[in-house]
Amino acid sequence: MNAHTALDLIASTDTPAAGSSDGLRRGDDYLRALNDGREVYVDGERVKDVTRHPAFAQAAQSAARLFDTAAHPSLRERMTYTSPTSGKPVMRAYQIPTSLDDLRTKRLASEVWSEGSFGMMGRTPDHVAGFFCGYAAVPEVFAAGGKQFGDNVVAFYEHLRESHLWATYAIVPPQIDRSKPGHKQSDPTLYAGVVKERDDGIVISGAQQLATAGVLSDYLYLSCIHPLQPGDENYAIGVALPMNAPGMRLYPRRPYALQATNGFDYPLSSRFDETDCFVVLKDVFVPWEKVFIYRNTEICRDQWWKTPSHAYGNLQAQARYATKLRFMIGLVKRMNEMTGNEAHPQVQVQMGEMAAMVQLVESMLEAQETKASIDANGVVWPCKKSLYAVMALQSEFNPRMVDMIRELTGAAMISLPSSLKDLDSPETAGDIERFMRSANTDARSRMALMRMAWDFVGTEFGNRSQQYEKFYGGASFLVKQNMYRAYDFKRATSMVDAALDLPPL
């Protein structure tokens, strides 16, 4: 096998040979584990096996490629590091960085994985892995509720790392009635929370949103990032649940892969629909060893801000976003070339504006590393100012980028025939081949590119993707508050104070 990058791997059908993975999880191992009796419902019916259901089968294959990529001997150094406990290779996503170089290499590994879906899949295993690295780096935050909780979170992090597992999370209460806190809802068991304590663990009921990639993951981390009030203690938890936990149901939103009639007309929807799942829990038992936060609103808040969890998880999210932006601008460039608009100065001005936005994101990604800090335990924290600066503005400039694609393509994405069948039918092929081509390509190539562009911006898949960029890190007013907290206003105000203190003339 000569694959060296995720792009090579995704374009090939190669998988690492059995026995060559040195204990790492291969795509096949991962797919087998998904058929574990998890309760997933689509159109009112329970899905028997997500790896075979048309809504999820291709996304599961795309996810399996991530594990094959990490296990591939030629990418071993980039994608793995040596476990400090077993001495075996484990996924780099689980590395707790202790040098700037560690942080950079961790980001580059995320970049490889993100290229596997061209940035379309956001919650790949490295996202929540970042959060658990952050928790394990500062377990004192959890131990403030009792020593056992600090030990539990480290043990679970090590379990994820040593078994090469994928955790996702649901950390936002269901919308139902945002004007009231959880304990004042019409039924206090609507938001996911503790309903019973037992000697061997706790019992949870209620619902939580929105476990992206829940269908494809091994574990769900259930917690709360929403501000909690006194009286909300039952919702102030942090627990890990296997995806087949008895009593837990996943309700994925409408699966876009079901609308993808073929891979040519829907090249992205058909392969990369990671799904977003509403989670319903009915008397789900959690043993104490999988409980990290128990009825403690302060620790529930501190887990995000007094550990590097939020920064690691979102460094991955930004690495993925940068990949998606590169794909986006590459798509527009190819479309301009094909349409013959490339040389217009006005088109170049618009492309320049897009390129500036892509470059800003790429440079800020590097700034998170070069301006990172090291804590008292020797753990490297990415620079939060650089992270939140992009996240705070992403919900505004991402729609601008998408609008520019629409602007530059005119009717190209709409004036195509109904499907690939028009190209294949002897009755219509002549017209299609004659009129759908461009100056430098045949009709099939032009249709392939324009279909991909429409799947990116116009289909339900494309539109969900825009909603994701707006909300994956929380509502934008909250992200801007993160920036407010991170920014060094003192330096700015001291300059104004100095100007006011200038000696009188």
Ligand SMILES: Cc1cc2nc3c(=O)[nH]c(=O)nc-3n(C[C@H](O)[C@H](O)[C@H](O)COP(=O)(O)OP(=O)(O)OC[C@H]3O[C@@H](n4cnc5c(N)ncnc54)[C@H](O)[C@@H]3O)c2cc1C
């Ligand atoms: C595609 C997608 C994938 C997601 N994936 C995940 C995931 O994997 N895991 C997870 O836990 N969550 C996930 N989320 C959920 C996401 O975290 C929430 O959508 C997000 O936190 C916003 O919460 P909400 O939807 O309840 O909006 P709300 O909190 O109800 O807010 C909706 C809007 O109301 C306005 N608003 C509300 N309150 C205020 C206020 N105080 N001040 C000003 N304006 C206000 C804002 O315009 C805000 O955007 C995902 C969401 C989307 C769309």
